[in-house]
Amino acid sequence: MHRFFTEEYLKLVNTHWFEYPPPNKQIHYIFAAVYFLVMLVGVSGNLLVIFMILSFRTLRTSSNILILNLAVSDFLMVAKMPVFIYNSFYFGPVLGEMGCHFYGFIGGLSGTASILTLAAIAMDRYLGIAHPLNFNQGRAKKRTIVWITFIWVYSITFASIPLSHIGVKTYVPEGFLTSCSFDYLSTDIQNRCFIFIYFVAAWCLPLLVIITSYVGICREVLRVSLIRKGQEREQRKREAKLSAILALATFLWFLSWTPYAAVALLGIFGYKNHITQLASMIPALFCKTAACVNPFIYGLNHPRLRQQLLKLCCKKRYNLEKTHFSRSWRNTSCSFKLKEQSLCNVSQSR
Numbered sequence: 242m243h244r245f246f247t248e249e250y251l252k253l254v255n256t257h258w259f260e261y262p263p264p265n266k267q268i269h270y271i272f273a274a275v276y277f278l279v280m281l282v283g284v285s286g287n288l289l290v291i292f293m294i295l296s297f298r299t300l301r302t303s304s305n306i307l308i309l310n311l312a313v314s315d316f317l318m319v320a321k322m323p324v325f326i327y328n329s330f331y332f333g334p335v336l337g338e339m340g341c342h343f344y345g346f347i348g349g350l351s352g353t354a355s356i357l358t359l360a361a362i363a364m365d366r367y368l369g370i371a372h373p374l375n376f377n378q379g380r381a382k383k384r385t386i387v388w389i390t391f392i393w394v395y396s397i398t399f400a401s402i403p404l405s406h407i408g409v410k411t412y413v414p415e416g417f418l419t420s421c422s423f424d425y426l427s428t429d430i431q432n433r434c435f436i437f438i439y440f441v442a443a444w445c446l447p448l449l450v451i452i453t454s455y456v457g458i459c460r461e462v463l464r465v466s467l468i469r470k471g472q473e474r475e476q477r478k479r480e481a482k483l484s485a486i487l488a489l490a491t492f493l494w495f496l497s498w499t500p501y502a503a504v505a506l507l508g509i510f511g512y513k514n515h516i517t518q519l520a521s522m523i524p525a526l527f528c529k530t531a532a533c534v535n536p537f538i539y540g541l542n543h544p545r546l547r548q549q550l551l552k553l554c555c556k557k558r559y560n561l562e563k564t565h566f567s568r569s570w571r572n573t574s575c576s577f578k579l580k581e582q583s584l585c586n587v588s589q590s591r
Contacts, residue, residue: 283319283533345412425508
């Protein structure tokens with residue numbers, strides 16, 4: 242185990258973590274097993290959403306393109322987990338400093354992209370419900386492309402700052418020293434300022450946009466329900482139901498990331514004595530659960546996605562049954578011909 246802790250790697254470790262004894266092997270194995278399950282569910286779920294939206298032209302609406310973007314960012318979040326699992330089985334940073342930087346960068350990038358995408362989805366739903374007459378699919382797609390471009394430029398910028406060596410500390414090991422993140426335990430004033438600004442820019446502001454959008458949606462649905470009747474009201478109700486599903490995904494994301502955000506704030510405000518190894522590792526695990534829950538919320542509840550998925554499953558089942566029937570018919574036909582030929586041979590021999 243100790244051979245992985247090179248002198249260069251130990252320089253990255255905050256002295257706070259040296260106050261705790263190394264965790265035993267069983268804890269490493271438990272975390273590796275849980276991460277593996279989360280990775281398995283997250284990869285399969287997000288790839289399913291990506292495959293469905295890319296495969297069916299009818300699903301490539303402006304709203305679904307944002308869901309596709311969320312699936313991509315969530316996939317990136319779970320795609321980095323093999324680094325942690327590999328490290329856990331060897332009880333140390335097998336991939337060294339480069340693996341630490343990769344793990345931290347992908348975590349910052351995908352986490353930021355996910356919350357910004359959820360904010361964009363909330364705004365898109367609000368515009369679709371509050372201003373349905375002004376909605377144009379072509380214009381909406383162009384707007385969505387602009388939003389997605391902004392999301393990734395914004396996310397890459399913040400995630401790259403720790404790697405740029407411009408006064409902010411790089412990604413460092415945390416907890417069991419098998420994963421890496423921002424150095425929220427540093428007493429350096431520049432580093433503390435960066436993490437606080439990052440918290441506001443990639444947490445508070447998107448959350449404010451999300452809350453404002455969904456409050457606006459609720460108000461609009463209530464207003465329409467009171468003054469309008471018939472088909473238009475039913476359409477608004479369907480849109481409101483979909484918005485409620487998306488709001489649920491946002492709420493789960495909030496629950497998943499709040500503990501880790503609290504740990505980071507405790508660190509930058511000098512309360513690191515409350516941050517134990519498990520107090521950092523468990524919230525970090527919670528962050529990953531949002532990435533594996535989101536695709537199933539959309540896949541099971543999004544009407545068009547569910548409809549196309551059912552069609553695809555039924556089509557495959559029909560093809561399998563057709564193939565089985567065809568093979569059975571060929572086998573029966575061949576058997577009949579063999580019997581007929583056998584009877585002819587017997588007749589000729591007589």
